[in-house]
Amino acid sequence: MGFMSRSASMMRYRIKGEIEGPFWDTVDEGVRKGAFRATIAPGDEVGLGWTSMEDFTDSEFPGASYVRTRYVALSLRIDTARVPPRILEMHLKTETRRLMEETGKQRLSSGQRRELKEQLKESLKRQAFPSIQVHDVIWDTANGVVYFASLGAKARERFEDHFKKSFGLTLVPLLAYMRAEELLDGHSDKQILEKLKSTSLVP
Amino acid sequence: MDFLDILREKAFLGREFLTWLWFKSDQTGGRIDVPGYTVVEVLFLDRMTLDLSDVETPQTVSIKGEQSELREGMAALKEGKKIEEARISLKTTDNDFTVTLKATWFSFGSFRTPAILPSSETEADEGPEGAFLEKAALIEEGMEIMDSLFAYFLKLRISDAWEAEELPAIRRWVAASE
Numbered sequence: 001m002g003f004m005s006r007s008a009s010m011m012r013y014r015i016k017g018e019i020e021g022p023f024w025d026t027v028d029e030g031v032r033k034g035a036f037r038a039t040i041a042p043g044d045e046v047g048l049g050w051t052s053m054e055d056f057t058d059s060e061f062p063g064a065s066y067v068r069t070r071y072v073a074l075s076l077r078i079d080t081a082r083v084p085p086r087i088l089e090m091h092l093k094t095e096t097r098r099l100m101e102e103t104g105k106q107r108l109s110s111g112q113r114r115e116l117k118e119q120l121k122e123s124l125k126r127q128a129f130p131s132i133q134v135h136d137v138i139w140d141t142a143n144g145v146v147y148f149a150s151l152g153a154k155a156r157e158r159f160e161d162h163f164k165k166s167f168g169l170t171l172v173p174l175l176a177y178m179r180a181e182e183l184l185d186g187h188s189d190k191q192i193l194e195k196l197k198s199t200s201l202v203p
Numbered sequence: 204m205d206f207l208d209i210l211r212e213k214a215f216l217g218r219e220f221l222t223w224l225w226f227k228s229d230q231t232g233g234r235i236d237v238p239g240y241t242v243v244e245v246l247f248l249d250r251m252t253l254d255l256s257d258v259e260t261p262q263t264v265s266i267k268g269e270q271s272e273l274r275e276g277m278a279a280l281k282e283g284k285k286i287e288e289a290r291i292s293l294k295t296t297d298n299d300f301t302v303t304l305k306a307t308w309f310s311f312g313s314f315r316t317p318a319i320l321p322s323s324e325t326e327a328d329e330g331p332e333g334a335f336l337e338k339a340a341l342i343e344e345g346m347e348i349m350d351s352l353f354a355y356f357l358k359l360r361i362s363d364a365w366e367a368e369e370l371p372a373i374r375r376w377v378a379a380s381e
Binding site: 003004006007008009010011012053054068069071073138140147151172173174175176177178179180183184189192193194196197198199200201202203 | 204206209210213214215216217219220222280281282283285301305306308309310311312313314315316318331332334335336338339342343346350353354357358360361365370373374375377378
């Protein structure tokens, strides 16, 4: 469920690194550079990128609609299409037969067969109905924190990767220990934290 | 330490926080006076997962049910397990939230904030931005409450008072439960 629902799951990230150059211009560049588009990727992915949080079909962001005072509001849209194995096999058989008739060859080499299979898979992926996933993102630019409305490992990985590609910034999940480092002042407190070991709560 | 090292070796910190929070909530009748912040009502609700963190094959005990059935959680604590995840309610005078706090990633499952006013009640020209800003403010407030509780735990955890007073009190609490 997205952030605008009553209840949403979320991961909190700390941003490492800084935007170089004029801040909002660079952010805008990054949003547009990483806006949703069809992708050629291995596996089942057919599309990836940023869309408006309120409308997953809007990747134009008229009037920089993603800016909300100090926040950036986006969704990461990931489209995947799975080609059922037997459908692929069916098309492969038909195409192989057609190729052999055209070229007069008795059989394809394993390399040719592999290449044909890849090509067919890509074209069939585009014909299938994609499964559309939308994951909301809130970037608090004043505090260097990003909230991502999904806990799934795959979604998080794609998000972290795409954020880096778009903005040149690294996202680090704000683990308890890392938050602790931020909350403690003073060198000696941090040293104690570093040395902490698990205690047994059993009598 | 690199990220993976922290994830592997320091996950106990989140678990100890959650377990301490349960202890604290129980001891104070659910009203925790956080130093330098405010009184936060913390209640542990119907869902809890406990885990043996420092072993090769962690065992998970999942407990769902009424408050009283959380006593099974106590039995797990007695075996040395710590809370990996728990559904809790957090209330201040202004607002109330529920969340499933997950220790290993310090992440927030089904984080529920108070309702936002329907858009007809906000100014006509605010549109989605108004609702968004309200939600963002609520999320921030929820995080602030969580961080203040965590900071309270943290300062105790690194102080001498942990070994001297807090830990013995937690152990007595675990031992005393039926």
